[in-house]
Amino acid sequence: MSTTPLAVQQLAKSFQQGNKQIQVLKGLSMHANSGEMVAIMGPSGSGKSTLLHVIAGLTPASAGKVEIDGDDIAGLSDRRLTAMRRRNIGLIFQAFNLIPTLNVHDNIALPMLADGRQARHDDIVQLAERLGIGDKLGVYPNQLSGGEQQRVAIARALLPHPALILADEPTGNLDSDNGQALCQLLRNCCRNDQHCIVLVTHEPAVAIWSDRVLVMRDGNFTREISVTNEMTAMDLARAYQEA
Numbered sequence: 355m356s357t358t359p360l361a362v363q364q365l366a367k368s369f370q371q372g373n374k375q376i377q378v379l380k381g382l383s384m385h386a387n388s389g390e391m392v393a394i395m396g397p398s399g400s401g402k403s404t405l406l407h408v409i410a411g412l413t414p415a416s417a418g419k420v421e422i423d424g425d426d427i428a429g430l431s432d433r434r435l436t437a438m439r440r441r442n443i444g445l446i447f448q449a450f451n452l453i454p455t456l457n458v459h460d461n462i463a464l465p466m467l468a469d470g471r472q473a474r475h476d477d478i479v480q481l482a483e484r485l486g487i488g489d490k491l492g493v494y495p496n497q498l499s500g501g502e503q504q505r506v507a508i509a510r511a512l513l514p515h516p517a518l519i520l521a522d523e524p525t526g527n528l529d530s531d532n533g534q535a536l537c538q539l540l541r542n543c544c545r546n547d548q549h550c551i552v553l554v555t556h557e558p559a560v561a562i563w564s565d566r567v568l569v570m571r572d573g574n575f576t577r578e579i580s581v582t583n584e585m586t587a588m589d590l591a592r593a594y595q596e597a
């Protein structure tokens with residue numbers, strides 16, 4: 355049965371810039387179901403990363419509501435919010451935030467250990483192999499390329515099997531072949547393990563792997579595009595341009 359790990363209602367977010375208040379998110383609503391991959395596309399500065407940060411509880415909303423697995427995150431104390439994030443959300447963000455003094459294996463295991471859970475060595479090896487970093491488990495982040503660091507961050511997010519995965523430009527440091535392989539992996543995670551994935555991307559070749567695309571302009575969603583099996587990345591790029 356499909357559930358709704360993410361529901362966002364009338365979400366607004368403003369920032370103070372000098373003596374000016376700028377409204378970045380302007381009352382938007384969305385939801386995402388388990389087993390579903392939703393892409394968010396929009397011009398630079400339209401508020402995509404801000405939306406992911408508010409959903410993850412890394413910055414508070416100015417108005418509106420974010421529900422993760424039915425819980426309104428505004429009602430959680432900092433401690434419960436951190437615990438909820440560790441348990442329910444996998445973050446794949448542009449800053450990888452790997453711990454330089456831990457090797458790749460231990461970086462991948464860290465969120466589970468921090469949540470008081472066991473991280474099984476075999477699961478880590480299997481996931482690292484699927485991501486093409488199986489031979490890197492013993493090395494340290496500063497010995498890795500940007501693309502390899504990104505894959506470590508992705509393994510770290512996937513290992514605990516969170517209900518919701520938030521990904522900001524997850525293929526940003528990968529070449530096109532590795533980017534497509536990662537999209538396939540994320541999509542398989544959705545389908546096989548019923549993860550719900552919300553990803554931000556500029557690339558139609560990435561968004562085409564999703565079930566639907568929400569087009570964001572100036573702090574709100576202006577259109578939803580359903581991705582069909584027949585659709586190509588070029589079709590999607592055209593639909594996006596017309597949105």
Ligand SMILES: Nc1ncnc2c1ncn2[C@@H]1O[C@H](COP(=O)(O)OP(=O)(O)OP(=O)(O)O)[C@@H](O)[C@H]1O
Nearest residue numbers: 369370371378396397398399400401402403404405
């Ligand atoms: N902490 C902050 N303080 C002030 N303004 C901010 C802050 N974070 C984001 N903004 C502003 O919010 C707007 C939206 O930024 P955001 O990073 O969400 O856009 P984006 O759509 O993800 O852009 P890009 O595609 O370039 O990553 C920008 O004008 C940015 O300057």
